[in-house]
Amino acid sequence: MTNAQNTHTTVNEERQRLFRRVMVYVALTVVTLIMAFPIIWMVSVSLKPTVETFSLPPRLLPNSLYLDGYTRIFENPQFRRFLLNSYLLGIVVTILSLAIGTLAAFGFSRYRFFGDKAAKLFVITTQMVPSITLLIPFFGVIVWLRLYDTIWGLVLTYLTFALPYAVIMMNGYLDTIPRDFDEAATIDGCSPLGVLFRVLLPVAAPGLISTAVYTFLLSWNEFLFALALTRSVEMRTVPVGISMMVGEFGLKWDEMMAFSVIGSLPVLVLFMLVQRFVVSGLSAGGIKG
Known part of the structure; x- marks a missing residue:
C-alpha cells in the first residue's frame, strides 16, 4: 500500500x-x-399551584416560585412522623443487615463446614421468591409475634429481604481479598474476628458501602409490607404516607409532589455521595476470587 x-x-x-x-x-x-x-x-x-399544573400547553417552569406545598408538609406533624419512621427503619435495618450479613459472609468465605454449599444455595434461593407471595405468611407471623403495627415488625420483615443480599454481596467481595491477608494477621496474633475487623473490613469498605446503600434504599422505598403490617397513622412510612394523600374527591398535586421530593431527596443525596463506592463495590462483589 x-x-x-x-x-x-x-x-x-x-x-x-x-x-x-x-x-x-x-x-x-x-x-x-x-x-x-x-x-x-x-x-x-x-413548585406550582394545582390549577397551574393542568394548564395548556403544559409548562415545565412555574410562573412564580410557589412553596405552599412544602410549607404545609413541614407544618403537618403526621408527615414529619412518616419521615421519622422511614429514617428509623432504614438505619436500623441497614445496621443489622451489615452486622449479621458480614459475619455470615466471613464464615462462608473463609471457612468450610458441613452443608456450607447448601446453606449458601439456600441464601441465594431466598432472593428468587417474589415478595408478594410472602405477604400473607408474614402477616400471620407478625401477628403471632404480637409485632403488628409496630416498628419492630417492619424491621424484622425488611431484614428478611435485606439480609440475604448482604450475605451474598459481602461474600462475593470477601472472596476477592487474598487469604495472604488472613495469614499475615494471624501470624501477628489476630483472632479470626480480629482478622475480620482489623484487616478485611477496611479493605472491603466499598462492598460495605454499596451493601448499606442497597439495604437503606430497600427499607426506604418499600410500600406493600409497610401498608399491610401497620394500621395506625403513627406507624406509616413515607411511601404509604404519599399514597394516603390521594383523596376521595380531589388531589393536591403540589403537596403530594412536595412530599415526594422530600422523600426522594435523602436517597438521591446518599447515592450521589457514595456512587463511586457503590459502583466499585458492585463490580468487585460480582467477581469470585
Missing part, C-alpha cells in the same frame, strides 16, 4: 471512531433525559 492509501485508511478509521463516539454520547444523552424527566417534572409540579 502507498502512503496515500495508508493515510486514507487512517482517516476513515478516525472518522468511524469519531462517529461511534458521537452516537454513544447521543444515546447516553437521550437515555439520561428519559430517566431524569419524571424527577424534573415532579420538582416542577411541587
